[in-house]
Amino acid sequence: MSSGVIFNLQRYSLHDGPGIRTTVFLKGCPARCWWCHNPESHAATPEIACSQNRCISCDACLLACHEGLRPRNACRNCGACAEACPTGAREMIGRETTAADVLREVLKDRMFFEDSGGGVTFSGGEPLCQPAFLRELLSGCRAHGIHTAVDTAALCPTEPLIDLAPLVDLFLFDLKCADNDLHLHGTGTGNAAILKNLAALGRVHQNIWIRIPVVPGFNDSVQEMDALAELAAGAAGVRQVWLLPYHGSWSAKPARLGKKAPREAVTAQAPAADTMENFARLFKERALDIQIGGV
DSSP states (O other): OOEEEEEEEEEEESSSSSSSEEEEEEOOOSOOOTTOSOGGGSSSSOEEEEOGGGOOOOOHHHHHOTTSSOOGGGOOOOOHHHHHOSSSSEEEEOEEEEHHHHHHHHHTTHHHHHHHTOEEEEESSOGGGSHHHHHHHHHHHHHTTOEEEEEEOOOSOHHHHHHHGGGOSEEEEEOOOSOHHHHHHHHSSOSHHHHHHHHHHHTTOSOEEEEEEEOTTTTOSHHHHHHHHHHHHTSTTEEEEEEEEOOOTTTTHHHHTTOOOOHHHHHOOOOOHHHHHHHHHHHHTTTOOEEESOO
8 A cells, every 4th residue: 555745635626627626735846936836845745834923932832842943954844843733833734644545535525526527636746756656546546436637747757657647537737838948947947858748648648738827927928828839739639728827825835834935926916817818819829729717
């Protein structure tokens, strides 16, 4: 029985594929996109988050920590301080669990899946950072007849992606930009492996929805969107393309993890509706099924 690390299980999700879905968020990601809505997913292991606005300075965490509250770079993430905190100011982000335990929770929502045409979406982070765990989760869903989606940027070797493809009903494939240097600047990784994996996946899977975040100051130019539209039009297996407008609702999260929000996140504004429509036309011109908003 495989085990892995998840950091959230979100019920009644309406933006991670068709129908009503339960989204399981797996920890671990090799990218560092400055607009990442889930910075708590970056580390592969559980970690402590602290919300100062909830702290009542009761020192329960200090008393619980045998090391007198170690600095973050020395913290063992044992969770003792989180367990002792009476207000939830300190909490453990992520927990190790088995595929069987996750499936047990997922099956509680089966009635909603059947009524709405929904299912389970495995997201992250990059869920393919835990391929063995993901395989067991997907296999369990398949055994129970539950529709599966995997939300991935394909930042992984090609082999596990193709190996898991028969167990996946829908791939939500994240594309950030077409230009490699720009991708490296905005995410900390190049996109050569991603584009290679998109081509390989399209040869074996016929239900891929490309998701493109429209991020001010990063990829929100006509030139870049036109290049992405050309890329999507030439990819096999692509059924839909979704343009996702940036929003900064996540920007308070890094502070809870002892990190500083990137400067871009503090200053960026959501793209205007007419801007999104103009970008969508570039995809429509290539006969692509284009949508704006969350999926």
